[in-house]
Amino acid sequence: MKKITIAIDGFSSCGKSTMAKDLAQKIGYVYVDTGAMYRAVTLFAMRHSLFNADGTVKTDRLQSLMPNIHISFKLNRETGRPDTFLNDELVETEIRNMEVSGHVSPIAAIPFVRAAMVERQQQMGKDKGVVMDGRDIGTVVFPDAELKIFVTATADVRARRRYDELKGKGLPANYDEILKNVQERDYIDTHREVSPLRKAADAIELDNSHITIDEQNEWLMRQFRRACDENAKREKQPTR
Numbered sequence: 001m002k003k004i005t006i007a008i009d010g011f012s013s014c015g016k017s018t019m020a021k022d023l024a025q026k027i028g029y030v031y032v033d034t035g036a037m038y039r040a041v042t043l044f045a046m047r048h049s050l051f052n053a054d055g056t057v058k059t060d061r062l063q064s065l066m067p068n069i070h071i072s073f074k075l076n077r078e079t080g081r082p083d084t085f086l087n088d089e090l091v092e093t094e095i096r097n098m099e100v101s102g103h104v105s106p107i108a109a110i111p112f113v114r115a116a117m118v119e120r121q122q123q124m125g126k127d128k129g130v131v132m133d134g135r136d137i138g139t140v141v142f143p144d145a146e147l148k149i150f151v152t153a154t155a156d157v158r159a160r161r162r163y164d165e166l167k168g169k170g171l172p173a174n175y176d177e178i179l180k181n182v183q184e185r186d187y188i189d190t191h192r193e194v195s196p197l198r199k200a201a202d203a204i205e206l207d208n209s210h211i212t213i214d215e216q217n218e219w220l221m222r223q224f225r226r227a228c229d230e231n232a233k234r235e236k237q238p239t240r
């Protein structure tokens with residue numbers, strides 16, 4: 001069967017990467033976590049003191065350093081997820097901490113940062129057979145994706161899930177701080193000028209506030225099968 005492109009967008013911490021990774025594993029596609037790329041740029045900016053005291057970014061300096069930022073992924077056989085590398089250094093754990101979460105949305109709102117990441121993402125998905133999750137995959141990165149999903153869940157549910165995840169990993173976690181961060185990022189992500197988070201007109205919406213991970217994985221597999229069938233039908237139609 002011909003491979004398709006799968007775009008999964010939605011709000012922070014709602015389960016996009018959980019379902020994207022599971023589907024990619026089952027169907028033998030490549031999984032790309034685009035949030036990790038913006039997080040890696042953020043970590044680089046933090047390490048190079050590119051934030052002003054008020055949280056704004058020293059954009060000129062960052063722009064001049066962009067050629068020095070190389071982000072790559074390598075599949076971790078234990079977790080089944082790709083690990084993120086920044087200039088060949090494994091940064092998978094560091095990019096998930098609250099400090100990076102607190103700085104990432106202003107970085108992701110910068111047009112030249114987005115242009116560089118989008119170019120890389122399009123390159124990674126050019127041969128199809130990719131499940132990519134983020135905020136603008138169905139609207140900007142792959143507007144022609146054969147399957148587009150838009151995931152939502154209430155902010156409370158999302159903050160609780162992130163809190164449980166951090167606690168489960170033995171990392172420090174404060175529910176109120178996480179909820180505030182989730183809400184702030186939702187606001188910046190939906191209100192920025194370049195590629196704001198929004199549902200593509202042809203995306204299928206899933207509110208997973210009250211469904212289990214297994215249920216959402218099964219739901220996504222059904223959407224995948226349907227999208228492949230529709231794609232096969234389209235390909236059979238004679239071109240005029």
Ligand SMILES: Nc1ncnc2c1ncn2[C@@H]1O[C@H](COP(=O)(O)OP(=O)(O)O)[C@@H](O)[C@H]1O
Nearest residue numbers: 012013014015016017018161165208211212213
């Ligand atoms: N339907 C669900 N029910 C309960 N927990 C979930 C569900 N989907 C995902 N999770 C958990 O929520 C947390 C955030 O999920 P994640 O996939 O990292 O979100 P995102 O990629 O959207 O930020 C993870 O700990 C994940 O295991």
Ligand SMILES: Nc1ccn([C@@H]2O[C@H](COP(=O)(O)OP(=O)(O)O)[C@@H](O)[C@H]2O)c(=O)n1
Nearest residue numbers: 012013034035036038105108134135136185
């Ligand atoms: N395609 C994407 C992916 C992430 N992002 C930004 O990167 C941040 C981190 O993304 P993420 O997917 O790792 O966030 P979580 O949902 O995992 O908390 C988001 O809050 C967005 O600001 C983006 O702008 N565009």
